[in-house]
Amino acid sequence: MMLWRDPGQPADSYYEVRSEITDAPKTKFRIKAGKTLSVRKWQSAFSPDGQLDISKTLGRIHRGGIHPSIRGEVWEFLLGCYDPKSTFDERSQIRQRRRVQYAQWKEECRQMFPLIGSGRFITAPVINDRGEAIMDPLVLLETNIGENADVGGSGDGSGYSESASKNDGPMSKKEIQWKLTLHQIGLDVKRTDRALVFFEKQDNLAKLWDILSVYAWIDGDVGYCQGMSDLCSPMIILLDNEADAFWCFERLMRRLRGNFRCTGRSVGVEAQLSNLATITQVVDPKLHQHLETLGGGDYLFAIRMLMVLFRREFSFGDSLYLWEMMWALEYDPDLYMVYEEPGSSSEGAEGSKGKLKSIRHYGKYEREILKSGAKADDPLPISVFLVVSVLKEKGPQLLKEARGLDDVVKILNDIAGDLDAKKACTNAMKLHKKYLKQAKKP
Known part of the structure; x- marks a missing residue:
């Protein structure tokens, strides 16, 4: 008598591929009862006040991965965002503090380049290596500069800077270097995981650009390098909150940033x-x-x-x-x-x-x-x-x-x-x- 084995539920439905893409490789990962870390098993690993016995989950993850519905939450622990011994209340406070910190960094970047957080991004250079504005038609189109726009960077809609930082003085070397990378981030964002339905939405592409731009600003040693968009993309998909996705990516970069230096x-x-x-x-x-x-x-x-x-x-x-x-x-x-x-x-x-x-x-x-x-x-x-x-x-x-x-x-x-x-x-x-x-x- 032949025994029937449950092949498991395919996980592709959680990461939908655009219908016109016919050559995207199919995932071999299957959600298997008794092997994949389920919602129930994950929740049962916490004490009433929220401390996690992570040893109950590591073997299960190794044997069968994580159910896609809780993947983002589990990744935050695997990457060291949270101490397993922390409580629900402590993590809530830490999460809120991090969200405030990310908002402050993002605002700092927006002051220098108002396109940050606008839902749009650029793929053409905006300055040269001397910090001088590039008045290119594609730049003007992408940054929405009209005849009355302030190209000095202080206008609300331009997202463009000729020579000024938020203090209207000469740009620092760090700011010039950062602005030189913004279009490269945009080019990579447009190429990242484009087979996925998720990235058909402009808002999701812009969110990826914002996170990578903010990271490039705060990590002056590494800045932005090609490949980082591939590492950040899953964080955007798995974590609804942009700040939470940023911190998950930031923790991953702490492991890998030496590769990019x-x-x-x-x-x-x-x-x-x-x-x-x-x-x-x-x-x-x-x-x-x-x-x-x-x-x-x-x-x-x-x-x-x-x-x-x-x-x-x-x-x-x-x-x-x-x-x-x-x-x-x-x-x-x-x-x-x-x-x-x-x-x-x-x-x-x-x-x-x-x-x-x-x-x-x-x-x-x-x-x-x-x-x-x-x-x-x-x-x-x-x-x-x-x-x-x-x-x-x-x-x-x-x-x-x-x-x-x-x-x-x-x-x-x-x-x-x-x-x-x-x-x-x-x-x-x-x-x-x-x-x-x-x-x-x-």
């Missing part, structure tokens, strides 16, 4: 590429040698996977599933202690009542690191092992067909939409275990 000589992601080369050499020396022979020993072909966390290699739904599995595996209960608001030292003490010591409160990946004794070193993110797992899966094809770096790039580009997120995570964990064993050997 560039100097004249290096790109931030180079350290991870170096680790990727080392790990591949240990777990698959034949493949590493082949890539090195082709001139790919620097692993630059893997930059995109690491920078935007596989957003281009998976369908939209599967990339969210992959992210939450990664964050559950990597979960560190001390995360919230580290993630305090810029310039604030009070919130960590206020919202946290001491560190969680039990190893069960850590994600499975973090537990492996703790057991190995490698925690004292800078731990490698699981994303590096995910790239290795992809390379291993495509290893036979790379060894047989790749005769140059162009072939490597083509083979890896062709995997888009075909990868299985759960399988990739499982293989990454196995490779991590293998690497830790090998690394201990003299």
